[in-house]
Amino acid sequence: MSEKKTIIGTHISKQFDQELEDIRERVLQMGGLVEEQFGRVMTALMDGDADQAALVAAEDYKINQFEMEIDEECVLILARRQPTASDLRLVVAVTKCIRDLERIGDETERMARMIQNSIEIESPENYYKGFLAAGESIRKLLQSTLDCFARMDVMSAVKQMREAYIIDREFHSMTKQLVDRMKKDPESITSALDMMWATRCLEKVGDHCVNILENVVYSVKGQDVRHQHLDEVEETVKQS
């Protein structure tokens, strides 16, 4: 089987090249903003900074704005160019990725609002220790996911899917610990529930990262690897 190269910038229509390059760049800009917002929430949590958390929550509209604008650009490309093959896959992948990025923005906003409610805790960095560690893992996953999208790097995407799976297992043990804490100390139920929700938000961010990674594989290889076991995904990617 011949190896295919996918290069955006080689169309006969230079304007089409530009349009595809534009949506790709806009996704990266959107991803950059999502990553920044997420990082700010984690910092706000660590510092117990309610104002910073409020600011992050208030700025979610910027991410929504990105989603709507990129969506519109994709619709125009579909209407004007009727893209095929790798171009079609890229446009479809972009429409899906921006939805996931927007959802990550929503989860970030949700976490920011929760932090505002529980900011009176002293030494929050100790109180939130486990959560912050998980948050850092998710931040790195988000960063790597965006790198995979930027470089359209399929092998790294599969590697990051594995990473996401490991992090996901940590969430299960975190949830179990919180339940144990609530059983032992009923007074901690309110704060533990807050933490449970926040943990759930992080878990969802991880799931959205996986969706984006699956779309990187689809865009490059033309293979739909959703709902596949990781070993199967790896096999599919190697074979195609």
Added chain:
Amino acid sequence: MNMSEHTQQNEHKTEGTPLLDDPRMSTRGVDVFYGDKQAIFNVDLDIGKNQVLAMIGPSGCGKSTFLRCLNRMNDTIDICKVTGSISLDGEDIYDRKIDVVELRARVGMVFQKPNPFPKSIYENVAYGPRIHGLVDHKVDLDEIVEKSLVRCGLWKEVRDRLDQPATGLSGGQQQRLCIARAIAINPEVVLMDEPCSALDPIATATVEELISELSERFTISIVTHSMQQAARVSQRTAYFHLGKLIEVGDTDQIFTNPTHQLTEEYITGRIG
């Protein structure tokens, strides 16, 4: 071209699935030459029964030349030489025993520009069945004309003016009339060489709809420059490049995830 160049060119391998289990037409090792110049290189391709096969590729890639081999239209070009084998229902169409007129009744053709005869609408459709002796009585001929025009979605538009000149019809109507003329003699295969390139979008949509309907009864092979048309009307797509059959596959796969780099470049508009 010397022999070693010829051999090298012929070593090319087609990606995908050019061969089928139970084809209507089969070509094996087909080379076509115009004088010294080779236009088609070693094409192995099957055309499935009641399927629409789209042939795509840049101008000069040989797709029309290849299509014209399928009912020996190239016989009319003196310097054109076709080698290899082409069969219809297992029978070699280049065999000396084959009557070319009869072959073209079994493998009909619709051209780029609508070319109705300068006769009435009725006579355009009736001409084929009459010269091939398919009917004995006028009433049978009337039935064939009506049925063919109905199948082409033209009957309601022309039934009150069957005796009027076909040249008075619009471009889209003329092309549908040519298709009605081709199917009136009940062919097994209909070849279409860019049948919509001279039509407006509405007429094109009507002809495309017609192609889909006709594929239930006939095997269709269509050459088109429109990627979207190939994607809309065909079940299989064959990509030609510089006289070689590069890739053949299910149309859905070719337009979303082609295997060969050249196919990818052509359908995404990276080569002209």
